[in-house]
Amino acid sequence: MSAEELKRAAAERAVEFIEDGMTVGLGTGSTAYYAIKAVGRLVDSGYKLRCVATSLQTEAIARESGIEVSGMDEVERIDLTIDGADEVDPSLNLIKGLGGALLREKIVAAATETQVIVVDPSKMVEMLGTRAPLPVEVLSFGSDHTARALRSLGCEPALRSRDGSPFITDGGNLILDCRFPEGIEHPYHLESRVNNIPGTVENGLFLGMASKVVVARPEGIELIEK
Numbered sequence: 001m002s003a004e005e006l007k008r009a010a011a012e013r014a015v016e017f018i019e020d021g022m023t024v025g026l027g028t029g030s031t032a033y034y035a036i037k038a039v040g041r042l043v044d045s046g047y048k049l050r051c052v053a054t055s056l057q058t059e060a061i062a063r064e065s066g067i068e069v070s071g072m073d074e075v076e077r078i079d080l081t082i083d084g085a086d087e088v089d090p091s092l093n094l095i096k097g098l099g100g101a102l103l104r105e106k107i108v109a110a111a112t113e114t115q116v117i118v119v120d121p122s123k124m125v126e127m128l129g130t131r132a133p134l135p136v137e138v139l140s141f142g143s144d145h146t147a148r149a150l151r152s153l154g155c156e157p158a159l160r161s162r163d164g165s166p167f168i169t170d171g172g173n174l175i176l177d178c179r180f181p182e183g184i185e186h187p188y189h190l191e192s193r194v195n196n197i198p199g200t201v202e203n204g205l206f207l208g209m210a211s212k213v214v215v216a217r218p219e220g221i222e223l224i225e226k
């Protein structure tokens, strides 16, 4: 199976958890894309769902797929969110945000009952930070100062750019991709230290949020549950 086929298989398995009448969070990225398309087919077939998007890009894909998108403050709770991840550790802690949507993704995840993560096997790691950098969304005001404070935590922050210009998030902020040479040994401790730095808006550590991870392997789908 190709990488795209694995992503599609994981996403379509996750969509099987959706029940008629649910409020559903729609994730961002190339794997979540296939889930949005499958949710569109459920809506076509008559399912009544309320959906919330984790990015402007996802909102556009959802609307193109015939899904009505509600604003985050129009819903009280979200029953189930399907989203991708950049790394998943054995405790189902995650790094997210290489797609740049970590802030809205975390707000949606925090309001979600069941967070289902869809990945291919390349995202499974023994320790967070060994494969992906940790994305940290920061205000542009004083971002060099914020980067220096992040560097003092033992990482090398790099300003994310796209087409030669700084990448701007849906919230109008910058992203510093923080590479930890030895990985992230104590993610909870690191998260609180990152959050204490003035100028940080959100970080890509999603700790204790995922309840199911669907891994599409060439030999079959693996469902890991908490």
Ligand code: 5RP
Residues within 6 Å of the ligand: 027, 028, 029, 030, 031, 032, 083, 084, 085, 086, 095, 096, 097, 098, 099, 100, 101, 102, 105
């Ligand atoms: C976006 C994300 C994505 O979920 C993550 O980057 C995984 O994306 P993909 O499925 O394209 O590898 O966190 O902010």
